[in-house]
Amino acid sequence: MTRVSGASDLDGTLARLGQAVRARRVAHSVSQEALADLAGIDRSHMGKIERGERNVTFLNIVRIAVALNCKPSDLLSEAGL
């Protein structure tokens, strides 16, 4: 078991997840706006997710994965998380 300190570099994980979302979106030749619409997520919120500026909820990760035709665990694995 590992105690999670407040100083953990947790914020870096948001950026890595966002980069994985962007990479898979670009690989599918989909615009950020189109992905947001497909996933049912606000467009400006999607931009913040891709830039790692928002603590995305699990259900939004699931929505993004469904829209990108992959599993949520695929996105995390691609982010090295």
Next chain:
Amino acid sequence: MTRVSGASDLDGTLARLGQAVRARRVAHSVSQEALADLAGIDRSHMGKIERGERNVTFLNIVRIAVALNCKPSDLLSEAGL
């Protein structure tokens, strides 16, 4: 690309994630309260996460995974997600 409808069974994914957290916690012989303390998550919130009653944030998934000595993608894979 797949459009995510509001009728998608997204809520079922929260229950599956919660079950995976609980299974790994029990395998480590850790109480729910101890895991909450290790992860720095409110104890009652941890109970709701395990029961799939709350849309957990990504950073809390990361905190739980760190506390359980695994990757966030491991938890999702174990949940079949």
